[in-house]
Amino acid sequence: MPISNALRTARYLKSVHELHQLPPDDSREVAIAGRSNAGKSSAINAICDQNGLARTSKTPGRTQQLVYFEVVPQRFLVDLPGYGYAKVPPGLRDHWRGLIEAFFRTRASLQGLVVVMDVRHPLRDFDLQMLDYGRARGLACHCLLTKADKLPRGQAARALQDVRKAVGEGVGVQLFSATSHQGVEEARAVLAGWLELGSVGA
Numbered sequence: 001m002p003i004s005n006a007l008r009t010a011r012y013l014k015s016v017h018e019l020h021q022l023p024p025d026d027s028r029e030v031a032i033a034g035r036s037n038a039g040k041s042s043a044i045n046a047i048c049d050q051n052g053l054a055r056t057s058k059t060p061g062r063t064q065q066l067v068y069f070e071v072v073p074q075r076f077l078v079d080l081p082g083y084g085y086a087k088v089p090p091g092l093r094d095h096w097r098g099l100i101e102a103f104f105r106t107r108a109s110l111q112g113l114v115v116v117m118d119v120r121h122p123l124r125d126f127d128l129q130m131l132d133y134g135r136a137r138g139l140a141c142h143c144l145l146t147k148a149d150k151l152p153r154g155q156a157a158r159a160l161q162d163v164r165k166a167v168g169e170g171v172g173v174q175l176f177s178a179t180s181h182q183g184v185e186e187a188r189a190v191l192a193g194w195l196e197l198g199s200v201g202a
């Protein structure tokens with residue numbers, strides 16, 4: 001199977017609201033994080049080439065659990081609730097925070113972190129915290145600057161340069177658009193590599 005198609009087999013597995021609901025910790029996983037409404041779920045759909053796979057919405061706060069997608073057995077993408085959404089009730093927000101913190105701290109299967117940022121508003125506080133945390137834990141980190149279709153080419157290119165400079169060596173940064181499909185192949189290749197999809201069944 002060509003690597004560009006390796007994520008097409010993804011299917012919804014489960015939504016996790018409590019740590020004990022997580023699948024056994026003996027797999028390879030990539031977490032997709034970012035501010036609410038940044039475009040995480042849309043990015044997953046574009047990367048997996050399946051429109052209705054992850055639920056998307058114009059209203060922030062759509063993804064409300066850790067949503068697991070199984071690409072092939074023991075290879076998962078995890079769509080996280082967005083951070084920074086003010087309208088989520090404080091009790092629920094605290095619950096997510098605790099769940100996500102425990103997930104990042106303890107999950108041995110976690111290999112990589114994708115931070116999805118609107119190209120027009122990159123590197124907000126929580127994004128920087130996530131990246132610091134991912135690096136501190138030794139995770140592979142990659143930033144998708146999404147909604148690139150909303151900026152003229154020159155401005156998008158400048159944003160890419162600025163973010164690359166800010167995050168420094170060792171963190172991948174790319175332009176992305178779920179709408180125009182800019183950067184989809186590049187993102188797929190990164191995820192397929194982290195999940196070692198080329199070697200599955202080999």
Ligand SMILES: Nc1nc2c(ncn2[C@@H]2O[C@H](COP(=O)(O)OP(=O)(O)OP(=O)(O)O)[C@@H](O)[C@H]2O)c(=O)[nH]1
Nearest residue numbers: 036037038039040041042056057061062063082178
């Ligand atoms: N123009 C454009 N719109 C996008 C793109 N990606 C996402 N959107 C839109 O942005 C909104 C939010 O997208 P989602 O994928 O639901 O965002 P999310 O980060 O999963 O949001 P939460 O689950 O609420 O945290 C939707 O209206 C999408 O259609 C993109 O690349 N270009």
Ligand SMILES: [Mg+2]
Nearest residue numbers: 040041062063
């Ligand atoms: Mg979502």
